[in-house]
Amino acid sequence: MVNKSQIMDDAAMRRSLTRMAHEILERNKGLDNLVLVGILTRGVTLAQRIAAKLQEIEGQSVPCLTLDARPFRDDLDDRNVNDAPPPDLDVRGRNVVLVDDVLYTGRTVRAALDGIMKAGRAQVVQLAALVDRGHRELPIRPDFVGKNVPTGRTEEVIVKLSEVDGEDGVWIVSQR
Ligand SMILES: O=P(O)(O)OC[C@H]1O[C@H](OP(=O)(O)OP(=O)(O)O)[C@H](O)[C@@H]1O
Numbered sequence: 509m510v511n512k513s514q515i516m517d518d519a520a521m522r523r524s525l526t527r528m529a530h531e532i533l534e535r536n537k538g539l540d541n542l543v544l545v546g547i548l549t550r551g552v553t554l555a556q557r558i559a560a561k562l563q564e565i566e567g568q569s570v571p572c573l574t575l576d577a578r579p580f581r582d583d584l585d586d587r588n589v590n591d592a593p594p595p596d597l598d599v600r601g602r603n604v605v606l607v608d609d610v611l612y613t614g615r616t617v618r619a620a621l622d623g624i625m626k627a628g629r630a631q632v633v634q635l636a637a638l639v640d641r642g643h644r645e646l647p648i649r650p651d652f653v654g655k656n657v658p659t660g661r662t663e664e665v666i667v668k669l670s671e672v673d674g675e676d677g678v679w680i681v682s683q684r
């Protein structure tokens with residue numbers, strides 16, 4: 509039997525993203541050198557939402573870029589490995605906040621860091637995740653977290669965003 513339980517609704521998600529925007533502002537002492545980099549797929553939408561919050565709070569726009577981390581994954585067949593820098597990722601000298609929906613093993617973030625390094629030398633790279641579900645396989649930790657969610661290895665965290673999925677929410681799915 510499949511058990512699906514909701515752990516965040518649209519209001520909880522909105523509040524978490526607002527708090528994260530304030531934390532990003534505080535940590536970076538403003539927005540002047542900041543750039544948000546959303547990891548495809550839902551990280552991009554979350555980065556755009558955080559950018560909108562930052563604009564609301566500070567009245568200043570923040571660049572919001574997109575990164576496809578897949579070419580830099582460590583579980584690719586060698587023949588598919590792409591050494592080219594990701595397109596349109598101007599991070600040189602910037603304070604980069606990498607944004608993703610779920611942080612689990614950390615392998616997607618590691619791949620994204622590889623892409624960022626290939627694009628240029630950022631001043632600093634920070635990590636924001638809507639959900640940290642634990643079970644890291646690499647020494648990666650988030651700087652800004654929407655919600656820490658202890659999970660079992662066999663469970664799955666599903667994030668839905670209205671722009672992509674038609675509704676907002678986070679669920680844990682387990683097989684029983
Ligand atoms: O920490 P990890 O173990 O790497 O897992 C986290 C990643 O897994 C999911 O991406 P997925 O590969 O499902 O792609 P999607 O975002 O396009 O759905 C999620 O969006 C994170 O990017």
Ligand SMILES: O=c1cc[nH]c(=O)[nH]1
Pocket residue numbers: 610612641663664665666667
């Ligand atoms: O549970 C998980 C693990 C990785 N990525 C997700 O989106 N959910």
